[in-house]
Amino acid sequence: MxxxxxxxxxxxxxxxxxxxxxxxxxxxxxxxxxxxxxxxxxxxxxxxxxxxxxxxxxxxxxxxxxxxxxxxxxxxxxxxxxxxxxxxxxxxxxxxxxxxxxxxxxxxxxxxxxxxxxFFEPRNLLKKVLQAYQTKGWHPTVAFELEFFLFSRKRDDQGLIQIVRNPKTGRPDSPTLLSNTRISDFERVIDNIIEACNQQNIETGAVSAEMGAGQFEINFNHHSDVMRAADETCLFKRTVIETAKKHGMMATFMAKPLLDQPGNGMHMHISVLDDKGENIFNAGNKPQQRLLHAIGGLLDTMPAAMSFWAPNINSYRRYSGGSSCSPVSLSWGHENRTVAFRIPLAKDGAWRVENRVPGADANPYLAMAVSLAGMLHGMNHRLDPGKPCDGSVENGDEYLPLSLSSALAISMGSEVLIDILGRDFIELYCQHRKADKVAFEQFINAREYDWYL
CATH class of the missing domain: 3.10.20.70 (Glutamine synthetase, N-terminal domain)
Structure with missing residues (x-):
């Protein structure tokens, strides 16, 4: 090889x-x-x-x-x-x-x-999980979906970011969902992003204007090469940021750049094929029981996985502020965008699960590795996910950590993640995230003086 x-x-x-x-x-x-x-x-x-x-x-x-x-x-x-x-x-x-x-x-x-x-290199962690699938003759097929914001290159007098101006009208962008006009108005930067992706052999799919002002999404095709899919996701982030600079803009995949705007998510679609190329989640006009077991595993490991899907302080603002479809509960359902794990409509037996929890700021290799680990855990132990949610899910779950500190505490004690990813890695990752948080907090901002001086 x-x-x-x-x-x-x-x-x-x-x-x-x-x-x-x-x-x-x-x-x-x-x-x-x-x-x-x-x-x-x-x-x-x-x-x-x-x-x-x-x-x-x-x-x-x-x-x-x-x-x-x-x-x-x-x-x-x-x-x-x-x-x-x-x-x-x-x-x-x-x-x-x-x-x-x-x-x-x-x-x-x-x-x-x-x-x-x-052992702590992100690609090697994802490779380790994929090898666990290969021993069973299983091969994940995945697709990443990332949202991002475009902002004005210049910050205001207080150092805060500003809504990007429409290149054709000169006015601040409006948060009109699925607006073809917005895509056309930003077509120079969007077209350049897609051209740069083509240069890097990154196949892009649908382009959509999202719920936030200056927010867009460019989809990727499904990949049977999971590692390549994660590679492309990282390259795509760099491409968007660098291309935006050429157009006098600033791009970000920050989970929640503005409290009054939706956050940036990184949704992951996952199915699993066997050695014959058959989808093990397919049972004709309904999902095979293995898919429900996989979702059961995702639900069981979700609290421990949060520190990987939401790896920094800002990540958790996406789950608690503003209008968004960011899931905040241990939930699943069919064609329901308010749950954590969604089963989309399946055409020609293409049954899969969509993990809607991770933010766009998550490390794609680790976010995918932990998702696949949870699914494998569920299939190995035939975990029941419970009943699906039919209506909108808005309330949080008391068992779900919604701060980095609480998420890391649960990750540290997760025997499921330790068993698949290794104790040395889990301990190092949690130590790394804690140290990063401490480094971030070694700063006093103007708001502290306004409140406590």
Missing amino acids: KQISSSQLNREIIDLIQNHPEIDDFEVLAIDLSGHFYGKRYPIASLKSFASEGLAFPRSAIVVNTLGEPLEGIYYGEGDGDPDAQFSLIPGTLSVNDWGNKPRAQIMATASSGKEAT
Whole structure:
């Protein structure tokens, strides 16, 4: 398999150099625990040697805080002498971007598997869960859906973000749901986003104007390669942010940027195929019992999964403020957008579950890994999800943690997640999120003086 991957990567490099002789440098992109890219820029001449020999980054780069800074109390980087970890380039991720001052190549990298120091690398965590499915002859098929906001590039005098102005009318954007006019008015930036996705071999689907002013959603197609789907989601986030800059705007996947506007969600559609390519959730005109068991597992692990689906302080504002369809209860249902886990209409037996809980700020690899782990738990133990919810679900659930601290406490004690993801990882992840929260709180803002001075 490694020889095949190396051969594929070499062909990709040859094709890129032949088709783009103007490119003279490239970026290497890796993912940290917060779901952000880090890496370096290199001369194009280094690409072939990296493909065959790999390259090194400090392994502590995986566990920096949200701003990319070292965290106090984290062993990796603080107590281990900050050694390098070996990274490998990922075949199929070599592409071109043109949002800078010239076209530039980019390629993703992952910490080499089989090394103890890389057990906390996000791609390796998702790979570990997928291997648990493969032992049963099961293969998830997934699709991510992400909402994002476009804002004015300039903040107001108080440092607060401002609603983006319509490029064609000059007026602040209006929150008209499913408005074709809004899509047309923002078509230059939206078209550029889709073009940049095409350059990176990211297939996009429907485009919709969402419930917030300046809020849009661009969907992806269903993927039988779960890892590639998560890769594309991270690349898409970067693409939207960088393309918005070209148009004098600021883009964000922050879960709740404004209290009086809806939040940004990252909905995940998941089905599972067997070795014959058959959907194990399909029972003709109704879902197979396994799908209900999978939902039972999602419900059972939802409190422990919240710290992965909502990984920072702002994430929880999405569940408690403003108008939105963000689920706040242990619930499921058919064609019900107010529940946590929805069974959409199934055409031609395409039964699946939609996880509507995660925010767009979640790490796609970890959010998907925890979702799949919960589903596997439910199928293994044939968990009953209870009765579906038919009407709107608006009230919260007393068993659902709606703060980062309470969510982390439950994650730390989850034997289900520990069994699938490993105790060392769960402990490190919770420690990382706690340290990130502490670092965020080391600041006094003007409101504290207004209230307490």
